Amino acid sequence: MGKGFYIRKELAVTCVVAAVAAVAVIIALSVVYAQEKSKNEVTLPFTAGPDATSTFSPTPSTPKEPWMHFRLPDSLAPVSYNVTLWxxxxxxxxxLYVFSGHSTVVIRCVRETDLILIHSNKLNLTxxxxxxxxxxxxxxxTAPTLTKTWLEIPTQYLVIQLSSPLWAGNxxxxxxxxxxELSDDLGGFYRxxxxxxxxxxxIATTQMQPTDARKAFPCFDEPAMKAVFHMTIIHAHGTVALSNAMNYNPVNITMAGQDLIQTSFQPTKIMSTYLLAFVVCDFTYIGTQPVLFSVQVRIWARRKAIEEGQGNYALxxxxxxxxxxxxxxxxxYPLKKSDQIAIPDFSAGAMENWGLITYRETALLYNPAMSSNGDKEWVVTVISHELAHMWFGNLVTMKWWNDLWLNEGFATYVSYLGANFAEPTWNMKELIVLNEIIGxxxxxxxxxxxxxxxxxKDIMRPDLITELFDSITYSKGAAVLRMLSEFITETTFSSGLHTYLEEFKYKNTVYTDLWKHLQMAVDKAGIPLPRPVEVIMNRWILQMGFPVVTINTQTGKITQKHFLLDPDSVVDTPSEFNYEWFVPVTWIKNGGAEQQYWLLEKEATNEDMILNTTGWLLANIDMKGFYRVNYDSENWERLLANSLFTFQAIPVINRAQIIDDTFNLAKAKMVNITLALRTTKFLSKEVEYMPWQIARNNLEYFFLMFDRSEVYGPMQAYTKKQVTPLFNHFKEITLNWTKNPEKHTDQYNQVNAVSLACSAGVEGCKELTTNWFKEWMKNPANNNITPNLKSTVYCNAIAAGGVQEWDFAWSMFKNATVAxxxxxxxxxxxxxxxxWLLNRYLRYSLDPEKIRKQDATSTITYIANNPIGQPLAWxxxxxxxxxxxxxxxxGSFSFGRLIGGVTKRFSxxxxxxxxxxxxxDNAGQLGSASMALERALESTMANINWVAMNKEPVLEWFTSEASSPVS
Incomplete structure (x- = not known):
C-alpha cells in the first residue's frame, strides 16, 4: 500500500481479498442489472452481496423503530474514513459500468447504543x-458481535444490531x-x-450534494457529521485520479490480474460528506506554479478544450x-490547492467540493472566438460563487439543510462582489438586481x-431537501443579505463574517450564530439600528414573502402590507410575525440626497415625505431593500413625467424598478394596468440595458397570455414602434453591426434590440439574421456571426426556415466542441x-445519445417557450x-423548472x-415536483383571473398606442 493509505493491519488482508471478491459481486450485479432493465428501471435496487440471501432481513413494519426515521440518532459520530474505490x-x-471498493470509518460513541445506523444507498454490500x-x-x-444486519430501503440505511452496547467515549x-453501478444518473459516484x-x-466523477455520498460508500451522510477523509483511487493507466486533497505519488499495482495505478491522497480537512469529490479521467490541465503562489490553482478539462485555451479565462x-x-x-484560504474541473455531464452549474470544484463545461470554459459576453459573465460569476463557499459553507457549514439558504444565499450575494472585483468595469453589483432580485x-x-x-423537523426526506434548491434559497437569500449589508454597511458586514468564521471554523452553525456575530460588529462600529440584527432579520427569513410599502406624498402616511400577486389567494403558511416586517425605506425627494426611514409598524407617518405641488419622491433607491413601492396617484404622475425619464433624473436601477413595480402592482390589482403600460412609453428614448430587460421580462407575460388572441397584433405593433429607435441606435454605434459595443451592459442590450426587432418585424432585422445564417450554412467551417448575437440569429433563422436550417443546426450542435x-x-x-420538427426534438430530449441528461429539462422548456411547441411539450x-x-x-432533472416551463402559458x-x-394521475410519482406543481396551479388560477380582468383594457391601450406617433 502506498503512503497515505491509512488502514489497520488486521484489515489489510481483507482489502486484498476485496478485489477478488468484487469480481464475483460484479457477475451477480450484471445479472441483477439485466433483470432490472427488463422492468424498465435504470438504477440498481438495494441488494446484498451474492451469498447474502439467508441473512438479508425484511424491512421492519413498525415506524417507531430508529431505522424508520430519516435523521441519524446522536449516539455515534464519525472521526475519519479510509475509502478505496476502483x-x-x-x-x-x-x-453496465461498475465500481467496487471498501471503507473503514472510525466512530466515536457519544451515547451508549446497541444499534449502528449508517447511510447506504444503491450499493451491493459483501x-x-x-x-x-x-x-x-x-x-x-472491545467490539460487540453483530447479531443482525440489513439494508433499510426507504430510509437508506445499513442497519447493524449488536449483541451488547457500544460505550460512550470508546x-x-x-x-x-x-x-x-457507475451509472449515468448524475448523482453520487457516476459516469x-x-x-x-x-x-x-x-470518466468517473461525483455529485454528493445533498444526500448522495451514500451512493458511493456507506457513510454518516449528514452535514453536521463532519470527519477527515483518506481517499485512495485505483484506476487504469492513461488516466489521472483527483480528489479534495493533494495526492501522494501514484504507484503501480496489480489487481485481479490487471496492471493499474493506485493514487492515494493526503487527509482532507474536517468536512461534511456532501463536499467529498473524486474524479478519474484522461483530462489535462493548466495551472499556476506552486512555487510562485501559496495556493496551486489548476483548471482541468477535456484535452482539446485545454489545448484550445478554453480554460485560460478561468485560470x-x-x-x-x-x-x-x-x-x-x-x-x-485553508487548503493547499484549488482544482476546478469541467465535467461534460453535470446536473447543476457547479459544486463547491472543497479543493476540487466540479463545473458544467459552460460554467468554467470560455472561448473568446465563440463564447458570448453572457457566457463570460456566467463563468466569472459561478467561479466566484463556488470560491465563496470555500469559507462560507465548507469551512463553516449549516447544521442541517433547513438552513441551506445560509450557504447558497450568502454565496450568491458575495459572488457578485467577487465578480465585480475580477471585472470592475462590468457593474456587477448592480446586475444582481436584475439577475437575482427582481426574478x-x-x-x-x-x-x-x-x-x-x-x-x-419539516425537512427530513431527501426529496424535501432537494426541493429547497430553488430560487428562494439562492436569490431571495442573496437579496435579504444584500439588504442587511447595505443598512449595516459592507465593512461592518465583512467584519462580522470574520469573527463568525473564526469561531465556527470546521464546525456547524445555525443562522442565529451569524446574527450574533453581525450584531457584535454593529455594536463595535456604533451603527444605530431600531432593533437588534436578529429581531430585524428573523422577520425576513422566518416568514415567506415581502411587503409592498405604500407612500402617500400628500399626507406622509406610510403603510406596509404582505404583497401577493393574487390578492385573493389564501396563504396557508402561518407567520408568527403576522406578515409584518421591519423595513429600511431609502428615499430621495426631487433628486436630492438619499435618506433612510425605518418602517417598524403596519402604518406610520413621516412628514418629511410630504411633497409640495411641484415635486416627486422615489423610494427604495437602487432597490437595496427587498420590497415593492406604491405611491399616491399624484406622485405616480410626477414620476412618469416625460422629462424625468428623458434626462435620466431617476437612477437607472430605479427606472427598471418603476417598470417592474407597476406591472406587478397591476397584477395585484393595486394600480391600473394602464399605469404599468405607460412606464414602457419612455423606452423609445431609453438605451440602458436594465430598464429594457425589465420591460421585456414584463411584456413577455403579456405575450404568454395573449399570443393566441386578438391582442397579439396591436401588441406587436406597439413593440415595433418602441424598439425601432433602439435597433437603429445599435446599428449606428456598431457601425452597421461590424463591431461590438464597448460597454458590458450595452452588449446585452444589443441582443435585446435585435431580438425584439426581429420578433416585432422591424424592417431589415429578419434579413440581417437570416443572411448571416445562410452565409454560415454555405461555409460551415467559417462562422462569422458575432458570439453575442448567435442565439438570436440562430433562433430567428431557424424560425424563418424549414427542415434544411434545422438539420444544419442539429449537425452543428452534435459536432460542437465548445459547450x-x-x-x-x-x-x-x-x-x-x-x-413535426418540434415533436422530433421532444423525442430527442429523452435520448441521452442525442441530448445529455443534464440538458433534458432545458430542451423541453425551450420547446415549451415556443407558442407552437407549448401544447406539444405539455x-x-x-x-x-x-x-x-x-x-x-x-439529480439529472429539475422537475421544478420543467413543470414551471411547460405550464407558464396556462390561463x-x-x-x-x-x-x-x-x-x-401522478400522485405517487411527483417527488420534488410537488412544490412546483402547486406553484403552477396557483399561477394558472392567477393568470385566468388576470386575463379576464385585463384583456379588454390591454387591447384598447395597445391599439391606441400602436397608432399614435412616437412621443
Whole structure:
C-alpha cells in the first residue's frame, strides 16, 4: 500500500481479498442489472452481496423503530474514513459500468447504543460471516458481535444490531465492502461520457450534494457529521485520479490480474460528506506554479478544450477572486490547492467540493472566438460563487439543510462582489438586481412560496431537501443579505463574517450564530439600528414573502402590507410575525440626497415625505431593500413625467424598478394596468440595458397570455414602434453591426434590440439574421456571426426556415466542441415553427445519445417557450411522465423548472383542470415536483383571473398606442 493509505493491519488482508471478491459481486450485479432493465428501471435496487440471501432481513413494519426515521440518532459520530474505490471505465456487460471498493470509518460513541445506523444507498454490500460489515474496537475497547444486519430501503440505511452496547467515549471502526453501478444518473459516484476524435471516452466523477455520498460508500451522510477523509483511487493507466486533497505519488499495482495505478491522497480537512469529490479521467490541465503562489490553482478539462485555451479565462480570474475573498473574510484560504474541473455531464452549474470544484463545461470554459459576453459573465460569476463557499459553507457549514439558504444565499450575494472585483468595469453589483432580485420577487409573491429558513423537523426526506434548491434559497437569500449589508454597511458586514468564521471554523452553525456575530460588529462600529440584527432579520427569513410599502406624498402616511400577486389567494403558511416586517425605506425627494426611514409598524407617518405641488419622491433607491413601492396617484404622475425619464433624473436601477413595480402592482390589482403600460412609453428614448430587460421580462407575460388572441397584433405593433429607435441606435454605434459595443451592459442590450426587432418585424432585422445564417450554412467551417448575437440569429433563422436550417443546426450542435456554442444551438433548435420538427426534438430530449441528461429539462422548456411547441411539450411530458420520473429523477432533472416551463402559458379553466388531473394521475410519482406543481396551479388560477380582468383594457391601450406617433 502506498503512503497515505491509512488502514489497520488486521484489515489489510481483507482489502486484498476485496478485489477478488468484487469480481464475483460484479457477475451477480450484471445479472441483477439485466433483470432490472427488463422492468424498465435504470438504477440498481438495494441488494446484498451474492451469498447474502439467508441473512438479508425484511424491512421492519413498525415506524417507531430508529431505522424508520430519516435523521441519524446522536449516539455515534464519525472521526475519519479510509475509502478505496476502483471505478471501471469499460462496461462489464451491456452498457453496465461498475465500481467496487471498501471503507473503514472510525466512530466515536457519544451515547451508549446497541444499534449502528449508517447511510447506504444503491450499493451491493459483501457479507462477512453472514453480515454486511465488520466491527472492531480501538484503543482497548472491545467490539460487540453483530447479531443482525440489513439494508433499510426507504430510509437508506445499513442497519447493524449488536449483541451488547457500544460505550460512550470508546472508539470503534466499521469496515464495509461493496460494489455499485457507475451509472449515468448524475448523482453520487457516476459516469460522464463524451466524444473526442471520434472515440467515446468515459470518466468517473461525483455529485454528493445533498444526500448522495451514500451512493458511493456507506457513510454518516449528514452535514453536521463532519470527519477527515483518506481517499485512495485505483484506476487504469492513461488516466489521472483527483480528489479534495493533494495526492501522494501514484504507484503501480496489480489487481485481479490487471496492471493499474493506485493514487492515494493526503487527509482532507474536517468536512461534511456532501463536499467529498473524486474524479478519474484522461483530462489535462493548466495551472499556476506552486512555487510562485501559496495556493496551486489548476483548471482541468477535456484535452482539446485545454489545448484550445478554453480554460485560460478561468485560470486568469481564479487567483484574484481567491485573494479577494481572503481579504473580504480576513481569513486565509485553508487548503493547499484549488482544482476546478469541467465535467461534460453535470446536473447543476457547479459544486463547491472543497479543493476540487466540479463545473458544467459552460460554467468554467470560455472561448473568446465563440463564447458570448453572457457566457463570460456566467463563468466569472459561478467561479466566484463556488470560491465563496470555500469559507462560507465548507469551512463553516449549516447544521442541517433547513438552513441551506445560509450557504447558497450568502454565496450568491458575495459572488457578485467577487465578480465585480475580477471585472470592475462590468457593474456587477448592480446586475444582481436584475439577475437575482427582481426574478425571485415574482416567486416570493405567490401564496405557495416558503420561508428562507424552515423548521428542521419539516425537512427530513431527501426529496424535501432537494426541493429547497430553488430560487428562494439562492436569490431571495442573496437579496435579504444584500439588504442587511447595505443598512449595516459592507465593512461592518465583512467584519462580522470574520469573527463568525473564526469561531465556527470546521464546525456547524445555525443562522442565529451569524446574527450574533453581525450584531457584535454593529455594536463595535456604533451603527444605530431600531432593533437588534436578529429581531430585524428573523422577520425576513422566518416568514415567506415581502411587503409592498405604500407612500402617500400628500399626507406622509406610510403603510406596509404582505404583497401577493393574487390578492385573493389564501396563504396557508402561518407567520408568527403576522406578515409584518421591519423595513429600511431609502428615499430621495426631487433628486436630492438619499435618506433612510425605518418602517417598524403596519402604518406610520413621516412628514418629511410630504411633497409640495411641484415635486416627486422615489423610494427604495437602487432597490437595496427587498420590497415593492406604491405611491399616491399624484406622485405616480410626477414620476412618469416625460422629462424625468428623458434626462435620466431617476437612477437607472430605479427606472427598471418603476417598470417592474407597476406591472406587478397591476397584477395585484393595486394600480391600473394602464399605469404599468405607460412606464414602457419612455423606452423609445431609453438605451440602458436594465430598464429594457425589465420591460421585456414584463411584456413577455403579456405575450404568454395573449399570443393566441386578438391582442397579439396591436401588441406587436406597439413593440415595433418602441424598439425601432433602439435597433437603429445599435446599428449606428456598431457601425452597421461590424463591431461590438464597448460597454458590458450595452452588449446585452444589443441582443435585446435585435431580438425584439426581429420578433416585432422591424424592417431589415429578419434579413440581417437570416443572411448571416445562410452565409454560415454555405461555409460551415467559417462562422462569422458575432458570439453575442448567435442565439438570436440562430433562433430567428431557424424560425424563418424549414427542415434544411434545422438539420444544419442539429449537425452543428452534435459536432460542437465548445459547450456554450452547443447550448446556443440547443436553444435555437426549439425556435422552429414546424410542429413535426418540434415533436422530433421532444423525442430527442429523452435520448441521452442525442441530448445529455443534464440538458433534458432545458430542451423541453425551450420547446415549451415556443407558442407552437407549448401544447406539444405539455402533451409530451404527460405522456412520458413515468419514464421521466423513473429515469431522470436522480439529480439529472429539475422537475421544478420543467413543470414551471411547460405550464407558464396556462390561463384557461381547461388548462387548470388538466393540471389538477395531472396531479391526481401522478400522485405517487411527483417527488420534488410537488412544490412546483402547486406553484403552477396557483399561477394558472392567477393568470385566468388576470386575463379576464385585463384583456379588454390591454387591447384598447395597445391599439391606441400602436397608432399614435412616437412621443
Amino acid at each position: 471505478p471501471r471505465l469499460e462496461p462489464i456487460a451491456d452498457n 457479507t462477512f460471516e453472514g453480515h454486511h460489515a465488520k466491527l472492531n474496537g480501538l484503543n482497548g475497547a 472508539m470503534y471502526e466499521l469496515f464495509t465492502q461493496f460494489t455499485g 460522464s461520457e463524451y466524444m473526442e476524435d471520434g472515440v467515446k471516452k468515459v 486568469e480570474k481564479t487567483g484574484p477572486i481567491l485573494k479577494f475573498f481572503e481579504n473580504y473574510y480576513n481569513s486565509s 425571485v420577487m415574482a416567486v416570493d409573491a405567490l401564496a405557495s412560496s416558503h420561508p428562507l429558513s424552515s423548521n428542521e 456554450s456554442e452547443a447550448e446556443k444551438l440547443m436553444f435555437a433548435l426549439s425556435c422552429t415553427k414546424q410542429p 402533451d409530451f411530458v404527460r405522456a412520458n411522465w413515468a419514464h421521466i420520473f423513473n429515469n431522470y429523477g436522480g 384557461t379553466e381547461f388548462e387548470y383542470k388538466q393540471l389538477l388531473q395531472f396531479k391526481e
